[in-house]
Amino acid sequence: MSENSYDVIVIGSGPGGYVCAIRAAQLGMKVACVEKRSTLGGTCLNVGCIPSKALLAASEKYHEAKHKLSDMGIKVSGVTLDLPAMMAHKTKVVEANTKGIEFLFKKNKVDWLKGFGKIAAANQVDVEGKIYAAKHIVIATGSDVVSLPNIAIDEKRIVSSTGALELGSVPKSMIVIGGGVIGLELGCVWNRLGAEVTVVEYLDRILPGMDLEISRESQKIFAKQGLNFKLSTKVTSAIASDKGVDIVLEPASGGASEKMNVDVVLVAVGRKAYTDKLGLDAVGVARDDRGRIITDHHFRSNVAGIYAIGDVIAGPMLAHKAEDEGVVLAEMLAGQSGHIDYNLVPGVVYTWPEIAQIGKTEEQLKQAGIEYKTGKFPFSANGRARAMNATEGFVKILADARTDKVLGVHIVGPEAGTLIAEVGVAMEFGASSEDIARTCHAHPTLEEAVKEAALAVSGRPIHM
Ligand code: NAI
Numbered sequence: 001m002s003e004n005s006y007d008v009i010v011i012g013s014g015p016g017g018y019v020c021a022i023r024a025a026q027l028g029m030k031v032a033c034v035e036k037r038s039t040l041g042g043t044c045l046n047v048g049c050i051p052s053k054a055l056l057a058a059s060e061k062y063h064e065a066k067h068k069l070s071d072m073g074i075k076v077s078g079v080t081l082d083l084p085a086m087m088a089h090k091t092k093v094v095e096a097n098t099k100g101i102e103f104l105f106k107k108n109k110v111d112w113l114k115g116f117g118k119i120a121a122a123n124q125v126d127v128e129g130k131i132y133a134a135k136h137i138v139i140a141t142g143s144d145v146v147s148l149p150n151i152a153i154d155e156k157r158i159v160s161s162t163g164a165l166e167l168g169s170v171p172k173s174m175i176v177i178g179g180g181v182i183g184l185e186l187g188c189v190w191n192r193l194g195a196e197v198t199v200v201e202y203l204d205r206i207l208p209g210m211d212l213e214i215s216r217e218s219q220k221i222f223a224k225q226g227l228n229f230k231l232s233t234k235v236t237s238a239i240a241s242d243k244g245v246d247i248v249l250e251p252a253s254g255g256a257s258e259k260m261n262v263d264v265v266l267v268a269v270g271r272k273a274y275t276d277k278l279g280l281d282a283v284g285v286a287r288d289d290r291g292r293i294i295t296d297h298h299f300r301s302n303v304a305g306i307y308a309i310g311d312v313i314a315g316p317m318l319a320h321k322a323e324d325e326g327v328v329l330a331e332m333l334a335g336q337s338g339h340i341d342y343n344l345v346p347g348v349v350y351t352w353p354e355i356a357q358i359g360k361t362e363e364q365l366k367q368a369g370i371e372y373k374t375g376k377f378p379f380s381a382n383g384r385a386r387a388m389n390a391t392e393g394f395v396k397i398l399a400d401a402r403t404d405k406v407l408g409v410h411i412v413g414p415e416a417g418t419l420i421a422e423v424g425v426a427m428e429f430g431a432s433s434e435d436i437a438r439t440c441h442a443h444p445t446l447e448e449a450v451k452e453a454a455l456a457v458s459g460r461p462i463h464m
Pocket of ligand 1: 049148177178179180181182183185200201202203206207208233234235268269270271316317318347348349350
């Protein structure tokens with residue numbers, strides 16, 4: 001094989017792309033990955049999951065030290081925020097992760113082709129004018145922020161998630177447009193650091209797509225933390241100047257408008273597949289009405305030799321979904337078979353408390369006409385949660401009324417994102433609520449709330 005020719009060229013080095021490249025190399029293929037950024041890791045590592053978690057962790061500790069430690073008998077005074085140092089912590093975490101991928105590429109002999117990659121022909125990739133040949137081309141270019149008409153993102157006063165991770169000072173006031181995952185995570189960060197945050201959501205609820213009861217409970221908890229909510233409301237204009245952002249709100253169904261002036265506006269109304277300028281039309285790769293590449297169950301596009309994974313195809317825009325697709329595709333290209341259960345992709349919101357779900361929501365079960373039993377257990381009745389002073393929220397398990405098979409689990413509460421993994425494994429093995437209830441759970445742990453919710457499905461929780 002010549003120097004410029006590969007078995008697999010992956011375009012994009014986010015969690016989908018870099019994982020696919022590494023797995024393909026592990027399986028003996030000659031692999032290159034094209035990346036236009038100066039660092040590997042895509043949105044997730046550079047300006048998404050990782051930096052936001054660094055700020056969530058740091059802002060949570062700050063808030064705890066300032067407001068919550070005294071509840072546990074720890075007196076602290078003079079707690080002040082050093083925002084540049086907090087940002088430096090974030091940068092260090094991002095660098096460790098992106099450099100880590102560079103190391104893994106070297107270890108696995110994946111070539112990093114630096115620059116903007118586009119498809120020149122069915123088996124050719126153009127990187128900044130240089131042509132590389134590949135038996136298989138994998139598009140893993142991810143997604144980009146959706147902007148709103150008439151609202152120009154300048155990443156200073158009107159920011160996307162990228163700008164919201166880089167603010168140079170704590171705004172006095174902030175409007176977050178969109179009560180989804182990004183809006184809540186970053187809204188919580190700036191609220192904890194001292195901003196007056198108002199979340200404006202078009203629908204009559206936050207976190208659409210999550211279980212309604214969990215979403216309502218989460219909103220109550222966030223409101224207690226000081227977040228303001230304006231539901232069923234739309235933003236009709238936002239104009240930035242030296243004096244902040246003049247913003248006009250209106251009821252979603254129309255009506256009298258309200259004007260506000262805030263320091264910063266965060267636009268968090270979703271993301272869209274990033275497939276611009278990839279040369280897809282020239283080679284005839286079909287896309288759907290949302291610009292996503294249409295693939296079959298083997299991630300094949302309609303053009304032989306061109307595949308797509310992650311945010312550029314249908315399904316939840318989640319790093320772990322993209323990673324799993326990357327692994328499965330690499331294994332398929334190596335002649336093996338892989339499998340993803342799309343029903344069991346967990347979703348986690350990394351606020352405090354965390355929110356996590358897997359499987360079906362109560363609304364989905366009702367809509368599908370499936371009869372189910374519900375088991376719920378509050379963290380206020382869990383000894384470990386009390387000891388941690390973290391008693392808000394509950395675990396809810398939905399099980400088939402006839403077979404007892406667990407169909408969905410929804411948690412708002414401490415460590416919800418970690419707790420959901422247990423039920424993910426159980427559900428992958430087809431567990432019933434009885435299976436979870438009869439599994440010995442260590443005491444005292446937060447996991448006992450999961451066990452108690454499983455017991456509650458058949459009406460026999462012990463601690464309630
Ligand atoms: P999202 O789809 O989660 O939420 C967008 C929200 O904006 C929705 O509630 C929607 O109803 C609302 N909205 C849309 N247009 C509006 C308008 N004109 N005015 C007011 N509200 C409006 O999108 P988000 O939060 O931007 O996240 C983008 C993607 O990134 C999602 O797919 C999300 O799953 C993913 N992500 C995942 C994270 C995680 O797993 N922890 C963290 C951050 C992002």
